[in-house]
Amino acid sequence: MGSYDPEKAWFPSSWWNSAVALQTIGDYMQRTGDRRYLGQLDNTFEKDKGAFPAGVLSGDPLLGNFTSRAIDDSEWWGLTWLQAYDLTHDPKYLDMAVTIANYVYGYWDTSTCGGGVWWDAERTYKNAITNGLWIRLTAELHNRIPGDTLWLGRSRTAWQWFQGSGMINANDLVNDGLTNACTNNGQNVWTYNQGLAIGGGLELWRATKDPAILATVKRLADASIGPGGLVTDGTLTETCDADDQTCDDNGKQFKGIFMRYWTDLVDTTHDSRYADFLERQADTVWNRDRDAANRLGTRWAGATNDDHPNVFDWRTQASALSALIGDVPLPTPFASLAATLSPAQPVIMPSASGNATIPGELGLSASGYLPLVTLVSTDAPAGWSASPRAALVTLRPHGNAAPVYRSVPMRITVPTAAADGHHTVTANAFAAGLRFTAQADVLVAHSVDFDTGTAGELPWLFDPDHSQSNRVQNRFADGNAHFTYRFPFPADTTSAQVTLTIDAEFVVQVSSDNENWTTVLKEDRPITDGSNKADRSIDLTPYLGSGADGAKPVYLKVSDSFPNDGWGGRVYHVTANIVQ
Incomplete structure (x- = not known):
């Protein structure tokens, strides 16, 4: 939640990922009874339910009520608001989920492939995630609306279509989608597709108690953890987790979605095999994928290398957190x-x-x-x-x-x-x-020496603003973003110098009070290829402040000298020398 932006009411730079991250926080609140983050849920609902132009919260224009041309994005938000309804019983959240589901139903189309929801408003692709979400969303609506038959019928129809669509291959693994000829396209088996197939079936089984549905769910689950499934050496693994690959911002959250619905499987079936797998993932994340700052990375087994490091950000945190949340025992405390x-x-x-x-x-x-x-x-x-x-x-x-x-x-x-x-x-x-x-x-610390983008940077990072660190050992600030370090030099410091390894289009400013700033470095050329990467030293002696605790703090801010082209100041390493 430290990455949650209360002004725009989302997690920066990712619309659908924000919905999933908020679901993760909702899972935490449901599992533990700790309701500290209900305010952020409502903040997002109230601030982001309107229409927004492209580029504000999503690459697509948002049409209002959390809908857009990306039909699956709309469904993620529908599930988020159903969870908010479960937490608060406020009918506005249920009403919003119904509004979203009615919008999505407009893209259910029997004229192509016999059924299924289109992935996009242009009706170019029918895929697993959009239809797995649809099954779960409609079944959840039925289970929360007394006397409903409409959403149950739609969920049953979607489940039957999905089972016969061809997206589930001969090994009971879910490929990404269908070809234009309505056959399995053979694309990657992503963990979140498998997870939504399991989760959709579980919610529909709760609505119907049909044993055939639960049997199918168990086959999908067994295939997930069986030979040739989604597990490497006992750990849930995405194909992009390979040592020679890096998961994109979408793939970073897939495993957490799988674990969200795997937790539902454990709670529903009480099968010890499924519970053991859940506990193994939680143990692996905690013991192998957690750094000194309690950040959780994208590779749960913890593997990393210089070319393809184990990445830590709010998406990977939300994803791995789902394994830990699932391992919290039930029932939820009354208080x-x-x-x-x-x-x-x-x-x-x-x-x-x-x-x-x-x-x-x-x-x-x-x-x-x-x-x-x-x-x-x-x-x-x-x-x-x-x-x-x-x-x-x-x-x-x-x-x-x-x-x-x-x-x-x-x-x-x-x-x-x-x-x-x-x-x-x-x-x-x-x-x-x-x-x-x-x-x-x-x-x-008697000295300053850290790589940015790592756990070692965080104690010094006074204000990350809207900066980003999407790989190990860098932090950058594009557009109107910035980031500020605070160096609390000792009271007996007589001189200080900081050295930054920095490139791109940077502005560096220094202050003794975090209010009055002096520009000490600026790149005046539009450089986007990192060719100006170098160590640059700054004398901080004139800026040694006077803190309430006797320290002499200095604030150092990095921003963007060409805010319109997306290549702001990027820092890799920071050191400082002081004389006492």
Whole structure:
């Protein structure tokens, strides 16, 4: 959710992926009872339900009510709003899902291939994902609308057509779609196509209790994890996860969609084979695909190389998170308690004398129907201190759809002798049998040296704005985007110099207060091929500030010198030398 843009109410640069990421957050809320993110769901609903020109939220014009020429994109949003309805019981979400489904039904066409929903408004392609989504969407509508027969009939018809369409091959794996001659096109078996075939069947089975449907779902599931299926050495693997390939922004989320519906399979069948596979994926993600900043990558087995690194971004996070969410045991708690611990300064650069004090905040939230008298305690590393050590906070939730929030100011004191490296501060919240542990990472550093786009960059990244990092070891800011680093130099610093490995069309500015900026580097030529990549040094001594904690912070901002052509400043590595 750190990547969620509250102004445009989406995850930057991806329309359908934003719907799926919000579904992942919805899955988390449903599974755990933690309802902290209902506000973001509603923010997206209210801000993005109108019409938008091409390029604002999608490459296509948005027609209003989350519909566009991309029929599958429309369906993803329909499922998102049905989940919001399940979480809140607010009828506006169900009404929106019905509106979307009515729009999609306009592209059900029996005149070509005997049925099926077209993938696009131009009616060029009938494929697996659009029709798997249609089965799930219509079955979910039936299961939420009392007395419905309309959507059930459409779901049954779609399931029967899908089974006979030819997209399911002889190995019970789902190829991507149909040729113009209405035969299996033999294209890739993507995990999300297999997942929606399983998920669509499960929801329709819940509506009908037809044993033949569940038997088909199990065949599709067994094929997924069997020989020649979608698993490599026990780990769910996309074809683009190969060491010599890189998944595009769409492919990054496919495995998470599969796991969302695999979790439904486990919950529905209670089959130990399916549960074991789910647990294996969660263990693999946690132990092999998680970096020091708790980011989750695109390759769940964790493989990486210089040419095709394991990529970490919000899409890969949402995808791998689905494996962890599925491993959370049921039933969902009747009430929930959650906490976040946020130091205002995640980096401390100690001076030669004097301790450093970090202001922070412990945020508490709860849902349920009874007051929760919450005991909060904090633990800091040896030699450190956190205040308050303990506190009592009363939370008075008003149901599961309206969580309440409280905050407790904190101060963390870091001794001068603290060793370089990452240190964990822990807060524990207890109330009525509920427990939640929140952790904050504080980096103690006597030097600055990090690759961008990695976990090592994050403590220094003060404001990512709308910058992006789509591969390991780079961060770039196109158009009106920028990114800002904060260097909290020690109070006894007398001089400082930073060196950036940078290219493309950059503007670099420096400030002592994050308000008044001085341009120190600028590329005046329109360079889009990286030919100007070089190490460039900047003297920061004139900008050494004066922070409340005695530090001398310097802010460094990178932006785009030619904002109209999409090749803004790109930084690969940052180092700094200081004299104390």
